[in-house]
Amino acid sequence: MSSVRETQIAIIGAGIVGISSAYYLCKKYKCNSVLLIDERDPMSYTTAQSGDNYRNWWPSDVMAQFTNLSIDLMREMATESSNFLQMKQRGYALATRQKDISHVIESLNDNYRDSENLVRQHNSAHAQGYHSPYSQDWSSAIDGVDILSNKSLIKTVFPAFSSSIEHVFHIRRAGDFSSQQMGQIMLQQIKPQGCEKLRGRVKNIAHGQDYNIEVQTKDGLVAVKAAKVINAAGPYVADIAKMLGVALPVKNIFHQKLAFEDSHSAVPRNQPFSIDIDETPLDWSNEERATLAEEPELSWLTRPIDGGIHCRPEGAGKWIKLGWAYNRTASQPNPNRELTDDPMFNPNYPEIVLRGAAKLNPKLAQYVESMPANRVHYGGYYTMTQENWPIIGPLDQSGAFVVGALSGFGCMAACAAGSLCADWVCGGQRPDFAKYLSLARYDDPALANIMNRSNDLGLL
Numbered sequence: 001m002s003s004v005r006e007t008q009i010a011i012i013g014a015g016i017v018g019i020s021s022a023y024y025l026c027k028k029y030k031c032n033s034v035l036l037i038d039e040r041d042p043m044s045y046t047t048a049q050s051g052d053n054y055r056n057w058w059p060s061d062v063m064a065q066f067t068n069l070s071i072d073l074m075r076e077m078a079t080e081s082s083n084f085l086q087m088k089q090r091g092y093a094l095a096t097r098q099k100d101i102s103h104v105i106e107s108l109n110d111n112y113r114d115s116e117n118l119v120r121q122h123n124s125a126h127a128q129g130y131h132s133p134y135s136q137d138w139s140s141a142i143d144g145v146d147i148l149s150n151k152s153l154i155k156t157v158f159p160a161f162s163s164s165i166e167h168v169f170h171i172r173r174a175g176d177f178s179s180q181q182m183g184q185i186m187l188q189q190i191k192p193q194g195c196e197k198l199r200g201r202v203k204n205i206a207h208g209q210d211y212n213i214e215v216q217t218k219d220g221l222v223a224v225k226a227a228k229v230i231n232a233a234g235p236y237v238a239d240i241a242k243m244l245g246v247a248l249p250v251k252n253i254f255h256q257k258l259a260f261e262d263s264h265s266a267v268p269r270n271q272p273f274s275i276d277i278d279e280t281p282l283d284w285s286n287e288e289r290a291t292l293a294e295e296p297e298l299s300w301l302t303r304p305i306d307g308g309i310h311c312r313p314e315g316a317g318k319w320i321k322l323g324w325a326y327n328r329t330a331s332q333p334n335p336n337r338e339l340t341d342d343p344m345f346n347p348n349y350p351e352i353v354l355r356g357a358a359k360l361n362p363k364l365a366q367y368v369e370s371m372p373a374n375r376v377h378y379g380g381y382y383t384m385t386q387e388n389w390p391i392i393g394p395l396d397q398s399g400a401f402v403v404g405a406l407s408g409f410g411c412m413a414a415c416a417a418g419s420l421c422a423d424w425v426c427g428g429q430r431p432d433f434a435k436y437l438s439l440a441r442y443d444d445p446a447l448a449n450i451m452n453r454s455n456d457l458g459l460l
């Protein structure tokens with residue numbers, strides 16, 4: 001026997017993005033009848049896998065504006081909560097062995113063109129005016145990018161980097177935070193304002209005068225009647241859209257990470273999130289290379305792999321996190337399995353990412369021969385569009401909305417995504433770039449040029 005619940009706005013998905021949408025509906029628009037529906041504990045699916053890094057550096061201006069808005073909103077929350085969300089801002093250090101960096105400088109000038117003096121070059125060993133990355137205080141941190149082009153300076157600031165590094169681009173409005181803490185702040189604040197939770201799996205959605213959402217709970221079926229519905233279902237966003245009669249242009253790609261105790265102190269604790277941006281050939285012995293080349297499933301490891309291997313010290317102890325988003329093959333998660341049990345896990349990933357990361361931090365190579373004893377290999381799905389922009393806005397003309405496809409940036413972008421979603425739902429004023437993030441962008445041929453301008457998707 002089914003029971004019935006009524007609400008003004010039903011949000012499907014209580015990951016960080018659904019929670020943030022509820023937060024801005026309640027905070028900005030004083031909505032007092034919001035129901036968050038999820039079959040799991042809040043923030044326990046993709047959100048729980050996040051490395052919780054943030055940045056305003058992107059190959060596209062639209063994404064830079066979007067994440068800058070999100071960082072502004074996170075800073076607001078950090079101020080209001082005495083930094084309960086543990087925001088830190090050491091920056092991102094992008095390292096390259098390339099001598100000619102004119103193309104990178106061009107794209108940075110594009111990215112940071114709105115304000116003066118945001119791209120600063122340092123060519124001498126004693127760069128005056130260069131703020132070191134050792135303070136992690138977000139409130140006094142600077143914006144823009146410092147380009148370190150002197151090998152002695154690089155050695156002083158980033159002593160663990162390979163001596164082959166010619167330039168480091170130090171992106172300053174970037175760092176890390178706790179998305180779980182941020183979500184907790186939001187949940188605490190919206191509860192007294194009328195936001196409730198329902199635990200169960202959405203099985204079907206019918207649309208008459210209202211939306212009738214069929215939810216399977218442990219106590220039986222619940223029929224939720226809602227005037228408006230928001231699809232914030234993470235990797236299942238296309239499945240929920242299908243129930244609403246809309247096909248979404250998204251795919252799911254499994255990406256893995258490795259966290260481990262750096263017992264050899266290979267990475268300095270004050271090193272910022274560091275990324276090797278060069279295409280990387282892995283080091284193998286001749287024998288290993290020959291064996292790999294003969295295996296059809298492994299031969300790709302003998303060829304250079306796209307750049308983007310990253311490394312960051314985590315917390316106060318000795319742990320570090322490594323990642324490399326090299327997978328390009330889409331797959332679909334099974335809703336009945338946990339992420340820890342996903343068939344897309346590659347048992348060779350820890351060795352691959354360690355070999356890759358050792359090209360920038362050579363001391364990590366010692367772990368290839370003797371894998372760290374304390375390690376966690378984990379992963380989750382990046383739900384993405386072709387151009388790696390999210391989809392936020394109306395799903396159709398009748399009160400259904402989507403906030404999804406947040407790829408590998410959904411935690412840093414959650415505040416802006418939730419705020420824009422609330423603007424759409426309540427008909428509030430939206431920033432200009434909001435239209436580029438809605439589904440309407442696919443109907444505008446002029447936008448196709450902007451979206452396809454570069455092969456660089458800003459994927460990490």
Ligand SMILES: Cc1cc2nc3c(=O)[nH]c(=O)nc-3n(C[C@H](O)[C@H](O)[C@H](O)COP(=O)(O)OP(=O)(O)OC[C@H]3O[C@@H](n4cnc5c(N)ncnc54)[C@H](O)[C@@H]3O)c2cc1C
Nearest residue numbers: 013015016017046047051052053202234380409410411412
């Ligand atoms: C390994 C990894 C590292 C990452 N690192 C970073 C990072 O450093 N910085 C960053 O900003 N982002 C990062 N991300 C990306 C970020 O984690 C995601 O973009 C973000 O968590 C997406 O949040 P979400 O709320 O959209 O999805 P989710 O957290 O997946 O939430 C969706 C929710 O919808 C629920 N749901 C789905 N279908 C149904 C249904 N039918 N009925 C009921 N409930 C349903 C699910 O149970 C789930 O709880 C990373 C992602 C991964 C995988």
